[in-house]
Amino acid sequence: MRCSYIRLLVEDYASSFRFYRDVMRFPVLWGAESTRYAEFDVGSPTRLALNEREAMAEALGTTGRDAALPGQDRVSVIFEVDDVDASAAELVTAGAPQVSPPQDRPVWGIRAAHFRDPDGYLLEVNRPLET
Template structure:
C-alpha cells in the first residue's frame, strides 16, 4: 500500500462567501476557464492540481463536525506559483486590480516574492528563484 505522503495532492477546495466574484477573479487574474461549474462550485485546473471554489454554505456538510472559518479569521496557508520574473508578473497583475499584500521583496533564502489575496481571502504568492 502506498503511503499518503507519496501521492500528489489532486484538488484543493477553497470555501468562499461570494462564488461568482471569486470565480470571476480566477478567470481574470489567472486567465483560466472553469473546467466544471454548478450552482455552488467552480473548478479550475492549475497544471498539476485543481482548485475547487465551493460556496461556504456547502462546506459544513463536507467537514462536520469540524468548523468552517470565515474570511475575517485570517489566513492559515498560502499558495505559491514559481515564476521567472516576479516584477513582470506584478506589472501584469495591476491592470486586473490586484493589490499586493507585500513585495516584490528579496527574501534571505534566495527567493524574490510578492503576495496578493483573492476576494475570499486566500493568499497567493509568486516566487522567483534568485540563486
C-alpha cells in the first residue's frame, strides 16, 4: 500500500483550482477550472488532488439526510493497492469502519473502497481499472 494522493474536498472548486495553479504554481496534471476534480504535481510521488465536496458526497451517498456526516468530509487520504477487494477485506477484518465496499468507478478510472480512521477521516484504497 502506498500513499498516492492527498485529496482536498473543497467547497469552491474553481477558486481552489486557481489558488493551487496560480498562487502555489503547482503544475496541473489532470483537470481544469471547469471540472470537479484536478490533480497537481507537488514535487513528490504523492500528488495533491482537489475534488468538489459535493461530488464526493454524492459518490459516497452522504448527501441529504447524512449531510452532516462528518460535516461533509474535508480531506481524504488515498492509498493505491494491488488488490482493492483483498485490501478492503483485510481492513474490515482489522476493524476499519467501511464507508463503501469495493466498486468500480468508471468515471474516476478506478476500483475503490472507502473507510474511516478513528477520528473520522476518510480513507480510500484504490487501483486503476483495467483498460
